[in-house]
Amino acid sequence: MAPRKTATVSSRKTAAKPAAKASNGGPVADFDRNEELKAYREMLLIRRFEEKAGQLYGMGFIGGFCHLYIGQEAVVVGMQMAQKEGDQVITAYRDHGHMLATGMEARGVMAELTGRRSGYSHGKGGSMHMFSKEKHFYGGHGIVGAQVSLGTGLAFANRYRGNDNVSIAYFGDGAANQGQVYESFNMAALWKLPIVYIVENNRYAMGTSTARATAQSNYSLRGSGFGIPGIQVDGMDVRAVKAAADEALEHCRSGKGPIILEMLTYRYRGHSMSDPAKYRSKDEVQKMRSEHDPIEQVKARLVEKGWASEDDLKAIDKDVRDIVADSADFAQADPEPDASELYTDILL
Ligand SMILES: Cc1ncc(C[n+]2csc(CCOP(=O)(O)OP(=O)(O)O)c2C)c(N)n1
Ligand SMILES: [Mg+2]
Numbered sequence: 342m343a344p345r346k347t348a349t350v351s352s353r354k355t356a357a358k359p360a361a362k363a364s365n366g367g368p369v370a371d372f373d374r375n376e377e378l379k380a381y382r383e384m385l386l387i388r389r390f391e392e393k394a395g396q397l398y399g400m401g402f403i404g405g406f407c408h409l410y411i412g413q414e415a416v417v418v419g420m421q422m423a424q425k426e427g428d429q430v431i432t433a434y435r436d437h438g439h440m441l442a443t444g445m446e447a448r449g450v451m452a453e454l455t456g457r458r459s460g461y462s463h464g465k466g467g468s469m470h471m472f473s474k475e476k477h478f479y480g481g482h483g484i485v486g487a488q489v490s491l492g493t494g495l496a497f498a499n500r501y502r503g504n505d506n507v508s509i510a511y512f513g514d515g516a517a518n519q520g521q522v523y524e525s526f527n528m529a530a531l532w533k534l535p536i537v538y539i540v541e542n543n544r545y546a547m548g549t550s551t552a553r554a555t556a557q558s559n560y561s562l563r564g565s566g567f568g569i570p571g572i573q574v575d576g577m578d579v580r581a582v583k584a585a586a587d588e589a590l591e592h593c594r595s596g597k598g599p600i601i602l603e604m605l606t607y608r609y610r611g612h613s614m615s616d617p618a619k620y621r622s623k624d625e626v627q628k629m630r631s632e633h634d635p636i637e638q639v640k641a642r643l644v645e646k647g648w649a650s651e652d653d654l655k656a657i658d659k660d661v662r663d664i665v666a667d668s669a670d671f672a673q674a675d676p677e678p679d680a681s682e683l684y685t686d687i688l689l
Contacts, residue, residue: 419582486519515546533598576604
C-alpha cells in the first residue's frame with residue numbers, strides 16, 4: 342500500500358501543538374469551521390431522524406423491521422464528505438443514515454418507512470429496501486453480506502465503463518464472516534476493482550459480540566490473503582473517518598484496486614426495535630455515549646474554538662428538528678399505495 346498520508350494539518354496552525362490524533366492514534370482531517378458545522382448538522386439530522394423513526398415505530402406507523410443507526414453517524418457522514426458525485430453507496434438494512442448522507446430527502450425516506458405512496462419505493466419496500474439512482478444509493482439489503490457482492494458488481498461496472506467512480510460497500514462485523522464477502526474480495530483484488538469495503542464494526546451482530554463469534558477481530562486484516570490493504574479507523578471521530586476516506590478513495594481512483602476500512606463504531610440502540618439488549622451492560626452503552634459520542638465531539642470543538650455559540654447550535658438543532666418533524670407529518674398525511682399497485686414495480 343502507498344505510504345499513509347498523514348493528517349492534512351497545516352504546519353502554520355500546528356506549529357505550537359502536536360497534530361491532533363484520533364483515539365486509536367490514527368490521523369484526523371484538519372476540519373475548518375464550515376466542515377465542522379457541516380459534519381455536525383448532517384450527523385444531527387441522522388440522529389433526530391432515527392429518534393423520530395423509533396417513535397413512529399412505537400406508535401405503530403412503521404411496520405416490519407426497523408434498524409436504527411444511532412451512534413454510528415460519523416461513519417457515513419465522514420465518508421460522504423470525501424466522496425465525489427458519481428460514487429456509489431450500497432449497504433445492509435441499517436440504512437437510513439446512509440440514505441440521508443447521500444442527500445436523499447427525509448420526506449421520501451420517512452414516507453417509505455411508513456409504507457406511503459411518496460416513499461422512495463412507493464411504499465412497497467420499507468426500511469430495508471430503498472434506492473435512489475439519482476443519489477447513487479443502491480440499497481438497503483436484508484440478506485447479510487449480499488450487498489458486498491452487489492457492491493463489487495458496481496465496482497466492476499465502473500471499471501468496465503472506464504469511469505473514475507468508486508463503489509463504497511458497507512457491511513457489519515457479523516456480515517464480515519460470510520463466505521460471499523471473500524469471493525468478492527478475490528475478484529476485486531484480481532481485477533483491481535475500485536471499491537472501498539467498509540466494515541462497520543459496532544461490536545455486535547444481533548446479540549452476538551465479536552469476541553464470541555469471530556476468530557480474527559481485526560477486520561482491517563481480513564483482505565490480507567488477497568493482498569487488499571486495510572486501515573483501522575476511529576469510527577466515532579468524523580475527522581478520522583474523513584482522513585481515511587480521502588486515502589481510500591485516492592487509492593481506488595488511482596487504479597490500485599480495493600481497500601478495506603474497518604470503522605470502530607458502536608450502536609446505542611438494540612439490533613432492531615425488538616431487542617431486549619440482555620447481551621451487554623447499560624454501563625457499556627453509557628460509557629460510549631458519554632466518552633465517544635460523535636456529535637458531542639464536534640459540538641465540543643465548535644464551542645472550544647469559538648466557531649459556534651450555544652445559540653448557533655440551537656438554531657441548527659431547530660432547523661434539523663423542523664426537517665424531521667416535516668418528514669413525519671408529510672409521511673402520515675400521504676396515502677398508502679393503491680391496491681392496484683400490488684404487481685407494479687416488481688419482477689415477476
Ligand atoms: C444470510 C443471512 N443470515 C442471517 C440473517 C439474520 N440476521 C439479520 S441481521 C444479522 C446480524 C448482522 O450483524 P452485523 O453484520 O454486525 O450488522 P449490524 O446489525 O451490527 O449492523 C443477522 C444474523 C440474515 N438477514 N441474512
Ligand atoms: Mg455489527
